[in-house]
Amino acid sequence: MEAKKTQKADLRSKHGLFLNIGLLISTGLALAAFEFKSHSTVTVQDYELRSDPFEDILDVPITTHQVPEPPKVEQPEINEVPNDKEIEEEFEPLLNIEFPQEPVIHSPVLPTAPPIEDKAEEIVDFAEKMPAPPGGMKGWNNYLSKNLKYPRQAVRQGIEGTVFLAFVVNKDGSIQDVEILRGVGGGCSEEAIRVLKNAPDWKPGLQRGRPVRVKMRLPIKFKLN
Template sequence: MEPKKNPKADLTRNSGLYFAIGLALVMFLAWQGLEWKNYEKDEAFNYKMDVDEELEEEIPITEMLKTPPPPPPPPAAPEIIEVVEDEEEVEETVIESTETSQDEVIEVEDVVEVEEPVDVDVPFAVIEDVPVFPGCENAKDKRACFQEMMLKHIRKNFRYPEVAQEMGIQGRVSVMFTIDKDGSITNVRMRGPDKNLEKEAQRIISKLPKMTPGKQRGRPVRVPFSIPITFKLQ
C-alpha cells in the first residue's frame, strides 16, 4: 500500500534552522532596544571652553637709589703728654746688653746623654738576641732551637677538634702572637678557615711556657712571632 503523504512535502525538515534564525533575530532586536539611547537637546554638553586672555601688567621701572657711604670714624683722641719742668731730674732706664764679648769664656757643664728606653716591636727575624725557649739556654743557635721547640710544643699539644672532623673541615690556621718584655705571651691572633680550628690553635699557644725575652741593644723588647698550624684529615 503506497503512503498518501509525499516525502518531499515534509514541513518539519528545516524547522530547526528556522528556529535558530528566528531566535537570533529576536535577540538582535532586543539588544538594539536595550542599547537605544535618546538625548535631549537641553542636556547637551558644551565642549567649548572660553579662555580669557590675560593682559600683561605693566611693571613700573624703579631706579635704585645709591646709599651714601657711612661717615668716617672720628679721629682718635690725642694721648695726654705730661709736661716735666726742667728743674726735675728724670731717671733714665739703662738696658744692659746680654751679649758676651769674645774675651769672656763661658763654662758649660758636661752634658750627660740619657738613653730613652727602647719600646718598639722588633721582628723575630732581625732581632739581635732572640727570645730563649726553655731548654735552649745552652744551645749555640738559639734561633733554630726556638723554632724546633715551637714545633715540638705544637705536636705535643695538638688535638683535632671532633666537630671539625665530623664536618670534614681542614686547612691552615695562621697564628700570630707577641713575646712581651717580661717573656709572657700576649696579643694572640688567629686567622683560619673555621672557628673551631682557630680555637684549637689558640689553646695550643696558650700552653706556651714563659720565655726569656728578646733583647735589642741590650734592652728587653717585644718580639712578634707567627707560625702556621695545619689541620689535615688522614
C-alpha cells in the first residue's frame, strides 16, 4: 500500500523558495569571509645601535712619489789644436828584412779562353733569304714526279693524303734531321722521307749575307689518278 501524505507535508512545491534561501545564505557567508579582517600584534624590539667596525679603520694617507732627476752628464772638454801646430807622432823603426839577391818570379798560368761559338751553327726558323731547292719549286715538282713512287700497299687500300715533313738545311745545302710532323698510312710517310733524303742539295739560307742553318717544313701530297 502506498503511504498517503497530506498536501501540507509535501515540500516539492516550495523547492524553489528553499533553493533561493540557500543561495542567499551561501552568498552572504562568502562576502562575510572576504570582508573579515584579522589583526596580529607585532612586538617591536628595541635594537641597540652598534658602532660600525669599519669606522675604526684609520684613513691611509695618499703617498706621493717624486721622480728623481737624471744625473747630469758632464761633457768632455774639447781642446782645439791650431792648424799651424805640428803634431809629433812616434813611429817604431822598421825591421830590416833581407831579400835574396835574385828573386824568383813565377809567371802565372793564364787560363785558356773558351772557344768562340759560331752563332751561325744555330738553327733558325726564319732567315732573310730562305733555302730553296735547285730550280725552285718547279724544279722540286719535277724531281718528285720522277723519283716519288706511290706505295703498293697505299694503292691497294686506296690511301691518299699529304705528308708534312720537317728538316734542316745546313750551310752547305745538305739536308738532315728529317722527321714527320703528320703522316699518312700505307707506307706514304716512309716514301716521303726517302725522297727528301735522296734529294739534291738545296740552296742554303742567308742571314746578313752569311749562310745559316734553317729548319724547313714541307708537304708532299699523295693522290691516286
